[in-house]
Each structure stands twice: as C-alpha cells, then as structure tokens.
Amino acid sequence: MTDSAEMASDRSWAAFTESGPWTLERDDARWLPLAATLRRRAQDEVPTLTAPRRFPSGSRVFTVVRHLGGAVLPWLARKKLNRFPTSEASRLDLSDRLRRAAEALGPTYIKLGQIISSGEGLFPPELVSEFKKCRDQVPAEPFAAVKLTVEQDLGARLGDIFESFEETPIAAASIAQVHAARLRTGEEVVVKVQRPQVSSLVRKDLKVMAWLAPFLVGRIPVAALANPPALVELFAETIVEELDFRIEAANMVDVAAMLHDLEQDRYVTPRPHPELVTRRVLVMERVHGFNFDDVAGMHDAGIDTEAVIRTAMVAFMEGAIVEGIFHGDLHGGNLLVLDDGRTALLDYGIVGRLDGPRRNAFLRLMLGATTNDPKGQVEALRDLGALPVDTDVAAVISDLRLDQEVIDPTTLTGEEMVKEVQRVVKAMLGYGAKLPKELMLYVKNLVFLDGAIARLAPDLDLIGEVTNISMLFAMKHGERLGRELGLNPSDVEFDMDGVKASMGLDPSVNRLTYRELQERRALIQKRMADHVEGRD
Secondary structure (H helix, E strand, O other): OOOHHHHHHHHHOOOOOOOOOOOOOHHHOOOHHHHHHHHHHHHHHHHHHHOOOOOOOOOHHHHHHHHHHHHHHHHHHHHHOOOOOOHHHHHHHHHHHHHHHHHHHOHHHHHHHHHHHOOEOOEOHHHHHHHHHHHHOOOOOOHHHHHHHHHHHHOOOHHHHEEEEOOOOOEEOOOEEEEEEEEOOOOEEEEEEEOOOHHHHHHHHHHHHHHHHHHHOOOOHHHHOOOHHHHHHHHHHHHHHHHOHHHHHHHHHHHHHHHHHOOOOOEEOOOEEEEEEOOOEEEEEOOOOEEOOOHHHHHHOOOOHHHHHHHHHHHHHHHHHHHOEEEOOOOHHHEEEOOOOOEEEOOOOOEEEOOHHHHHHHHHHHHHHHHOOHHHHHHHHHHHOOOOOOOOHHHHHHHOOOOOOOOOHHHOOHHHHHHHHHHHHHHHHHOOOOOOHHHHHHHHHHHHHHHHHHHHOOOOEHHHHHHHHHHHHHHHHHHHHHHHHOOOHHHOOOOHHHHHHHOOOOOOOOOOEHHHHHHHHHHHHHHHHHHHOOOO
C-alpha cells in the first residue's frame, strides 16, 4: 500500500486515525458515488413495505402470528383470571414473553428488540430491561455460510484476498456479524458480513408488521403508549438502509468528514476499504481500545472519563445541530476509547440526517428549548413531522399546559404524577403525534449519553456543562446558526432558569450532579410505582 507518511494524507479532510492501513480518497472509493441513490431507493421502498393491508401476504405471517399469539394469549388469560399479584408482575411476564418470541422469530424482531432496549424513557422500563438480553444472545452464522457470502460478493476465494480470517466472529448482531482478518497485503482489518437471506426476511417481516400493527392499537399496555403503525414505519425507515453496506461505508466517510469540519479531534472513524465493500460485505480498518463500559480500565490507564463524556456530548450535538448528520445508534458496543483518550466510533448502519427544512426545524426546536419558547418548539415539532401539518399550535400549548410554570415532579404524589403522564400521552396521541426517525435517533442517543454519564462521570455538574456547551455553541457557531435561522445572535437570550425549570429545579439551584439527578428520578419512580401498586 503506502508508507505511514502518506497514510495521513486523508486526514486533511476526514477524522481518521493517524496511520491507517491505507489512504482513502473519495475518488478511489468505487462504492461511494452509488450511496446517495441507494439511500434514496431504500427510503422510497418504505411506503410499499409499510402500506396498510387488508390481508397479509406470504406464509411468513403464520409463523409470526403463531409466536406472537403464543406469547400474548397466555398472558391475557392469566391477566383476566387475576393470576398476577401486581401490575408490575404482569408487565414483566408480558415483556419476557415478547422477548422470547422476538428471539424465535429471528433477525428482524431481534433488531426491533435491540432498538427498544436502548430506548429508556421511550418504551416501558420492563420491556427495555427484558430486550437488553437480545443484545448478546444472537447466535453466529456457520463459518461456511460466512465464507460463501464473502467469496460471492468479492468475487474471489477467501485465501486470495485474506492472509488470515478468524472463523469465530468478534461480534454477532441481528443483521450481520464481524470477523477479524488480515489482508494478503498485510493490513489488519475487520470484515462485516451480512447474514444470508436476511434482506429478504426483513422485507417480509415488515409487511407482516404493517398488517398486524393496526390490531395492536390500544390492545396491550406496551402498544397503548405509542402508535403501532407509526412505530412500524419508523422501524422500517431505520432498518432498510442497514441492508446495504455500501450505504454504511458512505456513512463512515460522511461522519468522518463532518467531525473533521467541526475540528472534533477527539473522535476518529475507521477507514472503509476503497475496493472491498459490497452490499453484503464491508472490509474496514481495525482499531483497538477500551470498551466504553470499562471505566476501571480507563482509569488505570490515566484516561479522564469526564473528558470522554464532555467530548461525546459536544460532538453529538454539534453534528446534529450544525452539520445535520450524526451517528444514530450510540451504545457501548459501538464506541472504543483509545489509549490517548480519544473515542473511535464504530458501526454506521444507522445515521441520522437532517437536510434543508427539517434541519431548520430541528434548529428551531433546540433554540426553543434553550430560550423557553413553547410556541417555537411546537411549530418546530410540526415542521419535523412529529405533528400533522394542520395542527392547532395554540391548542397543543394549552392542552399540554406548556404556557404554565413547570412543576417540580418531586412535589407531586404518585397519583398526581401518573395522571399527568396519562394526560400528556392521551393529548399527544389525540393530536396524531408520532416520532420522526431523526428525532427518535437523537432522543435515543441522549438516553445513551445519560446512562454513560452515570457510569463514566457521575459527579459531573450538569448545570455547569449545559452552560458551558451553550457558550461554546454561541461563540463557535452563533453567527452561522443565527444567519440560517434569520436571527441576530445577540438577540438570542439563553434562558438558564427555563432549563432548570424543565428539570423541575428552582432558579436558585446552581449545581446538580448526575448522582443528585438520579436520586430525584428514583424518588419520582418510587412514588409512581407505589401509586400503581396501591401503596400510597
């Protein structure tokens, strides 16, 4: 290939490692020009896959109904017979049954379960906890099937391309598995290989989900919290792009370029191979580092984990707000912390993209959150697609009481909190609210960062960090963002009291560590649980 001095040349435009195994230039990546077309085709397919159906298509529906029915019907029978001592026991039983059904149904449902598992705050806690078991319980494909896929897609025998290829995968997920390998030219790589027939199976399953979804509306507690048809559409928008690794390789390039443009030198992206990328095979540079959950290992190596968290918060928000692109599936398995404290981002199958009017709406949503502007926030949600275009903004503000003073939830009884949650959920569903893909990915990533702070930086002052990040954005990006929004940056006043109020804090509170926030949450959850179980 090239010597190490030449290898750094692609860092003039992308956040790659200093001395990668090859130099990646856009003109050399034969798969890159196809990516935009492939991405558009994938999204154009979603309406067909999720269209309401009077009758199911194909035989797959019988398998799905058998497993889901086998999970839900016994639970329904036990519930009607009052066999559960508490409502929590009922939810736990249902969540366990749904998780087992998902594992039996295979890749599509396991993938849905994995998305749910990282959606704390978006889905019922029992379901989130149960589906976390799906993350590490995906059996690997036999090596013979992996070898066949690689040879078919790369058009050569395995030994002609690789000096070595580990038969046992490093990781096995619902859509693909990853193997360590070494090219015949000596470079250390990882090879992501799609599971055989998964592309066809996912499309069949999406059609079955679209047929089943309307029947679930209001039928079970899990579905009552969301709009099942909209959830299926959201899931389809997310998963269809994961089925073509040429899109993922292009995502790697785009995120690397974004990080470079933002001067985020604390993040790096592995290089995809300029030639060895196909629909089902992705060869990329291998990077080594600490697992994101290995706090003790990082501390022993002298890594400042609070700095790691600060970098994560700023880089994630900058990508979404300033450049309109961000990694859409942050979790511990997709992040490695290098010896020098930088973070390597892995797995680019899901990437959030905000273009044109939608990015403008997202900017207005973020601005409204920091300036205490409920009208601006509701209008932005409407323009993002979270609310119908003909939504009465004033009515939403009034019904959700967004124009009233925020109440500290720790001052409410369990009954009051439960009623408030039910009121808000009912009102939002009444307005036809749904969660757009990009907003869902953004919120899901915030949830991950929330948990990461708990592990890596529990004593971080959240109020101080919010203030510092706001000042950073104002100084670094204020002029550009103001111009795009048609505002004078000097006229925008950051409302810290409003931010505190959104946390249920008094304006006099000037410091809040994550430990203290967790204590507040625990109190709120206990009061709600006690009310549900009839103990208050």
